Amino acid sequence: MTLFASILIDGMAYAMILFMITVGLSITLGLMHVVNMAHGAFAMLGGFAAVELMSRLGLRFEPALVIAVLATALVSVPIERVVISRIYGRPELDQALLTIGLAFVAIALVNLWLGASFSSIDLPARLSGPVDLGFRSFPRHRVAVIVLGCAISVALWLFIGRSRFGIRLRAAVDNPGIAESVGINTTLLYSMTFAIGAGLAALGGIAGAELLPMEANYPIKYMVLFLAVVAVGGQGTLFGTFLAALLLGVVDTASKYLLPDLASISFYLTMLVALALRPQGLLGRKDAA
Amino acid sequence: MKTCKRLAALAGVLLFGCAVARAEPVKVGIIGPFSGPFSSFGEGWKAAIDAYQKLHGKTAGGQDIELIFRDLTGPNPSEAKALAQELIIKNKVQYIGGVVFTPNAFAIAPVVEEAKIPTVIFNAATSSVLEKSKYFVRTSYTLPQITVPIARFMLDEGVRSVVTMVSDYAPGADAEASFVKTFEAGGGKVIEKVRVPLKTTDFGPFLQRVKGSAPQALFIFFPGGPPSYGVIKAYKDNDLRSTGIRLFGTSEADEKDLPAIGDAALGLESGMFYSGAHDSASNSEFVAALKAVAPAAVANATALEGFDGMAAIYHMIEATKGQRDPDAAMAAIRGFAWESPRGPVRIDPESRHIVQNVYIRKVEKDADGKLFHKEFKTYEQQPDFGRADPK
Numbered sequence: 016m017t018l019f020a021s022i023l024i025d026g027m028a029y030a031m032i033l034f035m036i037t038v039g040l041s042i043t044l045g046l047m048h049v050v051n052m053a054h055g056a057f058a059m060l061g062g063f064a065a066v067e068l069m070s071r072l073g074l075r076f077e078p079a080l081v082i083a084v085l086a087t088a089l090v091s092v093p094i095e096r097v098v099i100s101r102i103y104g105r106p107e108l109d110q111a112l113l114t115i116g117l118a119f120v121a122i123a124l125v126n127l128w129l130g131a132s133f134s135s136i137d138l139p140a141r142l143s144g145p146v147d148l149g150f151r152s153f154p155r156h157r158v159a160v161i162v163l164g165c166a167i168s169v170a171l172w173l174f175i176g177r178s179r180f181g182i183r184l185r186a187a188v189d190n191p192g193i194a195e196s197v198g199i200n201t202t203l204l205y206s207m208t209f210a211i212g213a214g215l216a217a218l219g220g221i222a223g224a225e226l227l228p229m230e231a232n233y234p235i236k237y238m239v240l241f242l243a244v245v246a247v248g249g250q251g252t253l254f255g256t257f258l259a260a261l262l263l264g265v266v267d268t269a270s271k272y273l274l275p276d277l278a279s280i281s282f283y284l285t286m287l288v289a290l291a292l293r294p295q296g297l298l299g300r301k302d303a304a
Numbered sequence: 305m306k307t308c309k310r311l312a313a314l315a316g317v318l319l320f321g322c323a324v325a326r327a328e329p330v331k332v333g334i335i336g337p338f339s340g341p342f343s344s345f346g347e348g349w350k351a352a353i354d355a356y357q358k359l360h361g362k363t364a365g366g367q368d369i370e371l372i373f374r375d376l377t378g379p380n381p382s383e384a385k386a387l388a389q390e391l392i393i394k395n396k397v398q399y400i401g402g403v404v405f406t407p408n409a410f411a412i413a414p415v416v417e418e419a420k421i422p423t424v425i426f427n428a429a430t431s432s433v434l435e436k437s438k439y440f441v442r443t444s445y446t447l448p449q450i451t452v453p454i455a456r457f458m459l460d461e462g463v464r465s466v467v468t469m470v471s472d473y474a475p476g477a478d479a480e481a482s483f484v485k486t487f488e489a490g491g492g493k494v495i496e497k498v499r500v501p502l503k504t505t506d507f508g509p510f511l512q513r514v515k516g517s518a519p520q521a522l523f524i525f526f527p528g529g530p531p532s533y534g535v536i537k538a539y540k541d542n543d544l545r546s547t548g549i550r551l552f553g554t555s556e557a558d559e560k561d562l563p564a565i566g567d568a569a570l571g572l573e574s575g576m577f578y579s580g581a582h583d584s585a586s587n588s589e590f591v592a593a594l595k596a597v598a599p600a601a602v603a604n605a606t607a608l609e610g611f612d613g614m615a616a617i618y619h620m621i622e623a624t625k626g627q628r629d630p631d632a633a634m635a636a637i638r639g640f641a642w643e644s645p646r647g648p649v650r651i652d653p654e655s656r657h658i659v660q661n662v663y664i665r666k667v668e669k670d671a672d673g674k675l676f677h678k679e680f681k682t683y684e685q686q687p688d689f690g691r692a693d694p695k
Contacts, residue, residue: 021509021512022509025506025508025509025512028508029506126339126343130343130344130347130600131340131341131342131343131344131347132344132529132560132561132564133529133530133533133561133564134564135533135537135564135565135566137566143541144540144541145541145542145543151512152542152543153542154508154538154541154542155541156541157508157541225537225541226505226506226534227505227530228530228533228534228564230529230530231341232341237505240505267506268506268508268509271504271506271509271510271513272509272512272513275498275499275500275510275513276499278500278501278504279472279501279502279503279504
């Protein structure tokens with residue numbers, strides 16, 4: 016029972032980090048049909064911004080987090096307008112090449128700015144160290160991440176399901192041509208969605224920095240991890256990404272507890288089985304595959 | 305007539321002067337990662353080399369020394385070989401230094417063997433590297449060299465049951481093998497040997513598993529950077545210390561990474577050949593010179609490898625007066641002993657590997673709140689325990 020709960024809590028925490036970082040990627044992929052290989056760069060940008068705000072300007076964790084997330088979202092707008100928007104509708108190879116190039120630019124910039132060493136984010140005392148949950152002690156940070164991840168999921172679900180913006184977004188995902196012809200400003204919609212995705216990546220990057228510490232190579236190092244979640248979930252679906260992150264996070268954690276020797280293969284095996292059964296992703300639609 | 309003689313004398317002086325100035329400098333090629341994900345090695349070496357030249361000048365044996373840096377960003381045997389060939393044939397170097405990765409050292413071995421270029425391996429820490437060429441000499445360490453003393457220390461401390469946890473790659477397997485052998489030979493019991501995939505980001509579950517097996521101590525070996533950070537952090541966050549499981553490591557909390565790891569590293573005990581806080585005149589001199597040439601540089605094992613690598617190269621140049629005589633240079637370096645910032649060291653004449661003290665340290669905070677490795681026990685003049693057949 017303790018083992019089961021341990022797997023669930025550690026797995027959930029890992030899953031929530033994956034979810035927050037990748038949900039933006041999944042939505043932009045579904046909406047704009049762009050494979051953004053540089054998505055991890057936004058997570059890195061957010062993480063480093065938070066580190067620098069705290070260490071150089073002496074900000075506390077919470078304001079640093081908010082500013083870093085907003086700044087990342089803001090920075091992503093000109094990137095989307097100037098660079099990414101040029102490859103909408105272009106062949107996938109063009110998209111992959113351009114966005115991988117962007118990832119390399121981000122890596123080189125960070126190398127220049129901060130060097131090759133890695134940084135961690137200093138969490139305030141109430142978010143670090145162990146907390147006793149009765150049957151076992153857990154890292155306090157994990158529990159906070161689960162709460163945050165669930166809150167973000169619910170907020171996104173309400174936002175996309177209920178808000179006007181969400182309705183337009185879903186319309187544009189379903190049929191961009193008709194959406195445009197009924198007067199939805201898709202250019203603005205794309206920019207905003209891209210910015211929200213980048214901001215969420217930054218949030219995930221900061222929340223996940225305990226597991227994926229910030230370093231220049233971040234965007235390439237974890238690219239496969241992020242793409243795996245999106246592929247298994249299905250593009251453009253909030254719940255698909257959530258389920259995929261949960262599945263992969265919990266399976267990965269379970270194998271570390273139960274069969275540590277198979278820990279590295281179990282993640283990819285799960286991905287293989289999931290994609291063999293549902294090539295379009297868990298909740299992806301057939302025509303989108 | 306007088307004028308003629310004077311002119312002739314002047315001409316002679318000029319000619320002689322020119323001849324001295326035109327003496328070819330001794331060229332030394334340095335191969336290392338100066339860009340890319342492993343550039344902290346190259347940056348550390350560069351700073352340490354500058355520090356060495358600040359302290360010891362840019363000449364040795366009466367000759368100028370010219371350094372030629374070549375960037376090799378990662379494990380890439382074919383490019384390593386090409387760079388070594390280029391340095392030898394095109395740049396006509398007399399010595400080569402550097403090399404982070406074992407596969408790269410293997411690749412350049414036949415090249416330096418054939419061209420007879422004394423080569424100082426600054427890092428590549430697999431025992432068998434030195435067997436590949438009789439012109440190789442090494443100023444770093446091998447994993448058995450530091451894991452054997454730490455296993456002995458743990459036995460001395462009364463630790464009898466451990467779990468070992470290493471990164472699942474060749475150096476991890478080496479560290480595990482030599483640790484387990486020494487620990488079991490001394491009467492200790494290894495409850496479990498965990499190998500963690502290299503790509504692991506979440507170490508929590510592994511640490512929880514260790515907590516479940518309740519050993520007296522956990523021995524770890526992980527490459528520096530994020531994996532070491534992850535495992536040390538997970539040890540703290542999962543509260544292993546309060547259940548009485550001590551943490552022992554080797555090079556995990558490098559001085560460069562310590563600020564990022566933060567207070568989670570407090571209390572970590574480890575065995576290593578150098579601490580930036582080593583208390584000696586030679587080390588203070590090294591640290592001060594390093595700060596002067598590169599304010600951002602960190603006095604860590606990487607920088608020290610480069611510094612001592614230069615000491616070895618300078619010694620060979622002095623012994624041969626800068627003339628190209630590889631066998632005399634190698635004869636001079638075998639058995640060479642000197643006072644390094646890490647303590648007394650010497651090059652073992654047989655294996656050409658560095659013999660050095662291994663210090664047991666504990667991470668503590670100094671008066672300014674800065675984390676450092678406090679050395680508290682010394683295992684003196686440890687050889688490479690990893691040689692297959694120490695003849």
